[in-house]
Amino acid sequence: MTLLNRREVVACLLSPRDDLLVIAGLGAPAWDITAAGDHALNFPMWGGMGGAITTGLGLALAQPRKRVLVVTGDGELLMGLNSLATVGVSQPKNLAIVVLDNEIYGETGKQKTHTGFGVDLMSIASACGFSNSSIIRSNSELVALKKDLDGSGLIFAQVKVDPQSDELVLPPRDGALLKNRFREALLGDQCHLSN
Amino acid sequence: MGLEKHWSESVFDLICDHDISLVSFVPDAGLSQLIELCVAHNPIQTVRLTSEQEGISLAMGGWLGGKKSMLLMQSSGVGNCVNMLSMLNTCQVPLPMIVTMRGDWGEFNPWQVPMGQGTESVLKEMGVTTFKAQENNQVEACAEGSIRLAFNTYRPTALLIGQRVLGAKTFGR
Numbered sequence: 001m002t003l004l005n006r007r008e009v010v011a012c013l014l015s016p017r018d019d020l021l022v023i024a025g026l027g028a029p030a031w032d033i034t035a036a037g038d039h040a041l042n043f044p045m046w047g048g049m050g051g052a053i054t055t056g057l058g059l060a061l062a063q064p065r066k067r068v069l070v071v072t073g074d075g076e077l078l079m080g081l082n083s084l085a086t087v088g089v090s091q092p093k094n095l096a097i098v099v100l101d102n103e104i105y106g107e108t109g110k111q112k113t114h115t116g117f118g119v120d121l122m123s124i125a126s127a128c129g130f131s132n133s134s135i136i137r138s139n140s141e142l143v144a145l146k147k148d149l150d151g152s153g154l155i156f157a158q159v160k161v162d163p164q165s166d167e168l169v170l171p172p173r174d175g176a177l178l179k180n181r182f183r184e185a186l187l188g189d190q191c192h193l194s195n
Numbered sequence: 196m197g198l199e200k201h202w203s204e205s206v207f208d209l210i211c212d213h214d215i216s217l218v219s220f221v222p223d224a225g226l227s228q229l230i231e232l233c234v235a236h237n238p239i240q241t242v243r244l245t246s247e248q249e250g251i252s253l254a255m256g257g258w259l260g261g262k263k264s265m266l267l268m269q270s271s272g273v274g275n276c277v278n279m280l281s282m283l284n285t286c287q288v289p290l291p292m293i294v295t296m297r298g299d300w301g302e303f304n305p306w307q308v309p310m311g312q313g314t315e316s317v318l319k320e321m322g323v324t325t326f327k328a329q330e331n332n333q334v335e336a337c338a339e340g341s342i343r344l345a346f347n348t349y350r351p352t353a354l355l356i357g358q359r360v361l362g363a364k365t366f367g368r
Contacts, residue, residue: 023256043259048282051252058256058264061217061240080252082245090242175286179259187261 001137003162006100010071011036012142013098013149020149021059021186025052025072027107028165029100033071035169040185043178044171050080053097057087060095063186067094067149074101074115081124087154088129096155097125098145102163110163125156135160202334202360203228206293207236209335213342215265215291216240217257219250223269225295225361230267247272251279254290263346266292270299270314270355271307280321280351287349291342292323294355301363318353329357 010032014022022042024030029052030044043059045052056070077084077099087095103116115121126133133156136142145157172178183191206229210218218233219242220226234241240262244250247268254264268276273294283290297304298311318325324344326337337354345352 021260045282047285048252048255048279051248051255051279051282054249054252055256055259057242058217058253058258058262059260060256061242062257062260062262080249083249085245086242086249175282179286179288182259183261186259191261 003160004137004139004142005164006032006102006159006161007035007166009100009142009159009161013069013071013146019066021063021066021068023052023056023059023068023070025049025070025076027073027076029071029073029076030171031166031169032100034171035166038171040181042171043182046173046175049076050083052076053080053083053087056095056097057083057090057092060092061090064092064094067096067152068092069149070095070097072097072099073106074099074103074121075105075113077121078114078119084125084128084130084156088125091129091154093152093154096149096157098155098157098159100161101158102161104163106163106165122156122158125158130154130156132156134158199331201228202328202331202338202356203232205335206338207232209338209342210239210265211236213263213346215263215342217242217254217262217264218267219244219253219264220267221245221247221250221269221272223267223295225356226267226269226293229293247275248279251276251283251290255282255286255288258288258290264290265342266290268292268294270294270296271310273314273317273353274310277317277321280323283351284322288351289345289349290351291338291345292351292353293338294353295361296355296357300358301365302358303363303365303368315355322351324350324352326352326354327357328354329359331360334360
């Protein structure tokens with residue numbers, strides 16, 4: 001079976017996006033969400049490897065009425081694997097974690113990650129308390145995931161993707177800018193005046 | 196004259212007064228009372244962490260969503276946070292941290308000393324503004340200063356509470 005293309009997966013999940021709040025782990029996932037269209041409610045991370053899921057958790061707890069989507073890679077997730085346990089205990093019903101699993105560290109020379117040796121992220125998430133934990137290999141499964149995203153419920157999806165590297169589509173690098181435009185789009189201008 | 200108020204109650208009152216509504220922690224004996232107060236108070240969401248670095252990115256996400264956070268940990272946990280602290284400075288995100296010390300005064304366990312002695316300098320190296328309290332009656336003022344600086348100026352701060360305040364763990368020796 002042909003592996004899914006990461007850009008097409010992300011484009012599918014983000015269109016239409018309504019008021020979806022999107023966090024992307026560093027590296028290719030940050031370029032992927034940007035390729036689907038730079039957006040004020042995107043927070044592409046340029047560092048903090050292992051922190052994408054807990055960033056999503058904090059946002060999900062702060063905004064319980066909004067769907068929060070974390071798009072990250074297998075290498076990034078593996079560095080913060082314990083955060084699946086933390087999310088499993090918190091059980092936020094508005095958080096979805098989608099890991100684009102290409103089984104390699106694509107930014108550093110395509111070295112194999114642990115998933116390339118058989119570490120099973122879907123089962124780990126399931127054991128951590130994600131009742132909706134799935135592995136996605138086909139377009140029909142992807143469409144079902146997109147539908148789940150439109151509803152509520154804690155979601156973990158491991159999407160097996162082609163290890164090819166795509167063209168770099170870089171978001172802004174200035175962390176303060178990314179944070180301020182996100183907060184302004186979500187909370188309004190007054191967020192800069194009151195805290 | 197009543198008994199002197201325990202610092203945990205003063206810090207808890209400050210958390211409420213400053214609308215800090217997301218408190219994450221890795222437990223420490225010295226933090227147990229403050230953790231209990233936070234967990235029992237419904238307006239505060241508490242998140243128990245497996246590792247302290249999760250609390251840094253959790254606060255990042257909370258702030259993106261308009262929530263004010265605090266992170267509670269033992270000094271050894273500061274070592275687990277080092278790289279993740281980069282994001283608070285880069286993104287100018289406020290986060291007051293309360294750090295209960297090990298390895299600084301009357302310590303029994305030699306394995307606690309290297310990180311305890313390095314705690315403040317590691318924080319400073321990563322751009323965290325630090326405050327230190329060595330007496331119970333210093334904690335409230337230091338905590339208030341630390342919280343105000345963090346939220347007024349969009350940066351991470353840490354209040355280090357010494358073992359002179361907490362009492363050193365002696366393992367019955």
